[in-house]
Amino acid sequence: xxxxxxxxxxxxxxxxxxxxxxxxxxNPEKAWNLIQALRGDKTTLTAERDGLKQKVDAAEAATLTExxxxxRERDDAVKNGTTTATELAKARAALKxxxxxxxxxxxxxxxxxxxxxxxxxxxxxxxxxxxxxxLLGKPKESLPRGGGDPDTxxxxxxxxxxxxAIPRSGW
Numbered sequence: 001x002x003x004x005x006x007x008x009x010x011x012x013x014x015x016x017x018x019x020x021x022x023x024x025x026x027n028p029e030k031a032w033n034l035i036q037a038l039r040g041d042k043t044t045l046t047a048e049r050d051g052l053k054q055k056v057d058a059a060e061a062a063t064l065t066e067x068x069x070x071x072r073e074r075d076d077a078v079k080n081g082t083t084t085a086t087e088l089a090k091a092r093a094a095l096k097x098x099x100x101x102x103x104x105x106x107x108x109x110x111x112x113x114x115x116x117x118x119x120x121x122x123x124x125x126x127x128x129x130x131x132x133x134x135l136l137g138k139p140k141e142s143l144p145r146g147g148g149d150p151d152t153x154x155x156x157x158x159x160x161x162x163x164x165a166i167p168r169s170g171w
Contacts, residue, residue: 093119
């Protein structure tokens, strides 16, 4: 191939002759009709091209979206299966080694064997740990607790009556 940018251009640099021949042969009405017809063809073909492009894009999007949806569903199913298996392994280990529900998060994740091994170690540590006094660190009262026996009658609490009951000396 040649590097000529316009292969249809004449080889010489002289003025090219128009497609209608000489200027004397030029028919403006015929040229205008040709221009209008070409513009109409261009509009029709552009609209047809745009419509086909939209259909192709929609088909690609539907196919791509379906593939992405299926991939996402697969990933979610794998994740849910892994999470469920881990939770089941934790529950079995807690039941086997007598761990409380609060201790389940200490078991972490991994294979059922790894979880069971951690549960066994945790249960061993909890059984050998000294039992903490629930009141440890809380101050102890040195005064006797207030309040009376609910079966006894309530003493007089009216200040005027209490004042009248005080013996008076004649000072």
